[in-house]
Amino acid sequence: MKIGLYFGTFNPIHIGHLTIANHLAEHSDLDQIWFVVTPQSPFKKKSSLLDNRQRYEMVYRATESYLKLKPSDIEFGLKQPNYTIDTLIYLEEKFPDYEFALIMGEDNLKSFHKWKNYELILENYSVYVYPRISEGKTDTQFKDHPKIHHVAAPIMELSSTFIRNSIKEGKNVRPMLPDSVWEYIDEMNFYK
Template sequence: MKLTGLFFGSFNPIHVGHLIIANYMANYTMLDEVWFVVSPQNPFKEKKSLGNMYDRLEMVNLAIAGSEKLKASDIEFSLPQPSYTIDTLIHLHEKYPNREFVLIMGEDNLVGFTKWKNADIILRDYKLMVYPRPGYDAGVLRQHPAVTMTDTPVMELSSTFIRKAIQAKQSIQFFTPEKVIEFIDKKGMYS
């Protein structure tokens, strides 16, 4: 049974913070691999603020090219929107019965986890690998048997910061892989 970590996100755009988290989870925990699940629409985010989902998927593919343990997934592109994690998990479980899926999330998401659709079922049926986020404390949920707190390196970098830097015509070198920067430039994204 392959242990597959699911790292959900908008990846608008993907950056080194995302890559460090995924690499840590794939190489320093019991996970065999990590899938970047590109969300067409997060129920907690406005759709108009998101880049085209195919462009975001392509940026993830460019960022992880050559990695054996990291993969990009467009599984939510064909599911009803907005995407709810429980629906995606059920769909993946049916499509890949020989894999065990584990959720990867930041402690900031764990703080509000009880507001998620069917959070109780997710905690009952799935494991959660949680990376630290400064200034957040999920309190009692940290002790839940389904939750594993990790020592993932902490990096304060966000896609919002990168989009604002692009709009202000500031350098984003080293914040995201060079191939992603070239793609953003070629497409004229975020400017």
Template sequence: MQETGLLFGSFNPIHIGHLALANYLLEYTSLDEIQFIVSPQNPFKEQSDLADGQHRLQMVRMAISREKRFTASDIEFDMPLPSYTSKTLELLKKANPDQQFTLIIGSDNLLVFPRWHEANKILEEFHILVYPRPGFPAEDAEKDILNKVTLVDAPLLDISSTLIRKAFFENKKLPYLVTHDVYDYINKNKLYQK
């Protein structure tokens, strides 16, 4: 059975940290492929500086184009807002009954996992891979949750989309934090700029 990792995010914008993590997980876990699920709206995040969903989806497609085991998904674009991971997982499972889906989350999300919509249902029905995020020790998560997830010792790349958006807004040039085509796309479409 094919095992598909699901990496959810605003990808506002997608950066080399996302790509390096996905690449590492493909090589060092049982995943056969990874789907980047572009979320139109994260229930825990402000929407103010969120680029249009189509722009973010296009940037993800550009960034992952060289790896055939990566795909971009806009499944949440037609779902009610805000986007709840549990609903998306349910939809994916229904549409692909022969596929095994594994949720990929950072340790920052693991620590707040009990607050997620239908958290227990997700834990019962899906395998969860947890990668480290600086300042969020996975060991601090609730013990019963820790026993149901797999911690992955992926390399720490402390790059954030917030940093990249701020750099564009301040007219700083940081072209190596995103792929070259994404950098050009942001400039061409004047995203995150004054």
């Protein structure tokens, strides 16, 4: 089984995340997409970042009705600060029968060469890159790399920051969120 790992704080998870993940699950060779909820760094306290379990709960609710999309709290138990390479090695040991791949936006690919052990990641894992509207030149460093697959997923320019700020301002953001996530945020009074 081939698993695509979609890392993020998902603060909150929104329809853009789901659309991209579902597109990859349906239109690539990935069998499942795991939303890996990134834990809050103990060194960086961001007041706008909800607790790890609350963000995991939103991802759980958002993916509940999708067979190929799964929430993952795998990084919650790993040493902090955590690096992608460490998570990949841990997952390989825990699930030796699975093949893992990374999912990232085009914007992240530009700084990928700065990641810890990025060469090792590229040597051992495929990277699925979805399009983003971003400033500046497109990355040419990895242009023809055999492990990097550019996916023609829908371009979703929706951000969790925009959603949080809109909620704070009392705006209706309901169409941007799965119903179950919107209900949880509303019930818990998050981001107000």
